[in-house]
Amino acid sequence: MQDTHGEEQVLTVGIEEKLSVGANMTYGLQHLLALTGIFLFPVLIGQALKLDSSVIGYMIQACFLTTGLVTVLQSGRMLKLPVVQGPTAAFFVAVLSAGASVGLGTAFGSMAVAGVIFMLLAIPIRRFGLIGYVNKFISPPIVYGTLLIIIGAQLASIGLKNWFGSADIGINFIASLVTVLCVLVCMVVGGGTILRRGALLWGILVGTVFYSIFGTTDFSAVSSASWFSLPSLFPFGFGVSIPIVILMLLAFLQASAEAVGMYTLLTKWGKQKLSNDRVNRGLFGEFLGCTLGAIFGGLGTTSYPENIGIVRVSGIGSRYVTMTAGILAIVLGLIPKVGMFIASLPGPVLSAASTILFGIIAISGVQMVSKVVWDELNLVVAGASFIISLGTMYLPAELTAKLPLAIQSVVTQPMLVGVVLLIGLNTIVNMWLRPSLERRAQREPLLPEVTTTEVL
Template identity: 30%
Template sequence: MPTLWTLHGDGKTIRPETVVSPDERLSWPRTIGIGAQHVVAMFGATFLVPLLTHFPPSTTLLFSGIGTMLFLLITRNRLPSYLGSSFAFIAPITAAAAGHGMAGALFGIVAVGILLAIVGAVVMLTGTGWIDALMPPVVAGAIVALIGFNLAPTAVSNFSSSPLVALITLAAIILCTVAFRGMLGRMSIFVGVVVGYVAAVLLGAVDFSPVAKAAWIGLPAFTLPKNPFADGSLWALLPVFLPVVLVLIAENVGHIRAVTQMTGKDVNVLTGRALLADGISTTIAGFFGGSGTTTYGENIGVMAATKVYSTAAYWVAGIVALLLGLSPKVGAVLNTIPSGVLGGATLALYGLIGVVGIKIWIDNKVDFSKPKNQFAAAVALVIGVGNLTWVIGDAKTGISLSGIVLGTVAAIVTYHLMNALGRWRGAD
């Protein structure tokens, strides 16, 4: 049975040096406000993936909300996280849909979810020792950092689409953070997005016509995956999708390491449950026409900015996402948020993710005078920032490995190879 939350102090104020732990909460109005920030933070990226893959956005949003609540239940309400659309699925979905349609691509998503759930179950049985050995602090920090920095081009692209609106949003976030104390300062991201949105409306950059056409209440479109036992050609899609599992493992482990680092609470023991939960969420989403899920870096940025790690806020975000998925009208309103506003917010959020990775190095006193640490971090970060892509096989149907997965593999292989060679020749 999940534990509930204790009230942090009086529920209204937070001392500058303190954090709101996962098992604590603020007053419900303040918790709802923090939850709203998480909704805003995840919204743009969660909608972007289905828009790029031509999946129904409302369906994806609905199952991201359901997946978030399942995640909180399976991790016993101890690990704050939002499960949004994973960018790692974009390339394989595009390749699969070209030859097998959306239903064929959904088979690949389901396969990834099942395998990830199996990995989670194995971790729960065997413990996290092998993951800790596989990903020491220098590797974990590199993975967290490259996840944030790999997203930088998306933030820059959104920012460039409307520089003035984006700059107003970013300035409002920064000014709110430094000018106000208490909850208003901690809700700077939400305030900044509201200010940016109002500016966009005044500048005539918001089109409300889709809102007028949308219904208030309605189910999103559902699509079932193709049956691989009826269509044997679907099995050929597995090599295209299975590398995504490595990305999801890296993102989940990176998220858990970041939460541990930011809260001071060791939640690494929940790694198996987190992987299992993400696997189940991805599987369910794939069965009904939603995109695969992952722990969201955007929400790490919100927690880093607010110092509020309460899982209660994520329940709010999950419930809101579910309701938005059932309300085309409300979803249409939120979908009018211009990319420039999202660009201003994500420019700060993605950078904060990268800084969290660097903080892991600092807090664990990673010795960068050692070549194995230097090269593991250096190679991984350049691959992640440059979004190096390696296509194995045909350009359209082959396996495409890009920034996050290649950077993760590079960090792991480089560190352990140099570590083994160093021990072989008697050096550290």
């Protein structure tokens, strides 16, 4: 999605306009096709943690449920904007890291605790909501854009190396190439159609068909899965770890910055006001949904940039369309066959699609920071945060092993180090130091001009 902070767009279908049931279903399904994180993130976590396909399938169901619940809340009574939620890279990284160190039960239990904390900070009752008032600290393009670049660079180590799989390397690599080429072709020639918006999904489908013909796929688990089941409470067990809670709090902070950026765009396009109270309502709904999702075992979500792009291109900004998308996501989350089918897709094909997705995340950050005026102060903020954050990936293992778990969980994650550094440095340099320097420059007397005659 291109950065459109400086653009103004008049929606052809306004935020409060209602369409027919058929139109709502059609446009709502179009939004769901862009939610690639639902298809990719749970599978990548399962591959990394060596989870059984039934566990991965359930996690996919839980992600659909989380997505649907928050989308209905946001499009309905809470935010009242055409926002579609989806699993975000911040929670993907946090759950992947926590799951590897303390298990999924403690990862999701700690996410639920962190969600409750953020719900209390955003409680939409008069002046009690605090998150809306700290928006200026977390939403500037230099903070959010640089963070997306850091996340994309961190995730680069996940996709490409899994193209080859553990066996039958030749067909795995060729299927990965077919997937990537299909995605790229759809993105380049798809224009403003559903071909481009669902490019990653079409690439996965084509890659899977290719792999089924020339390789070996096994969808037998799909036939044995049931057609309907309700979610379980804490299906992976329950545990709470203070270091992991801190990890999840930082992920919620990143998601907050992303969400407020999307709210700003949508209210501008719909010619509506974005007050602190409305921000608090939106974030409270988001945190409530993410907390429920964590209880069910699903990844936390945030406002999906791809869906904002669909609104921008199509001009259809009706919140009843996105509410329909949320209802469809809830229905899919109640069908185990859907989750098991996605969990059975070839690993190399999903890894190839994730490579493109992670690249899009990074370049979206580049687009955002292109609007920043790169003077010395901004270079200090972004440059120091970027290089130090990525440098944490190369800290010696013997050093990090000696650190307390609370510190170890943060300093080994570039995304989390980036959140702390970017918010801290931007606050100090741009909000405190810059105004002081500008006032000092205004007070300094100008030196008298020296003419050529005076010199001679």
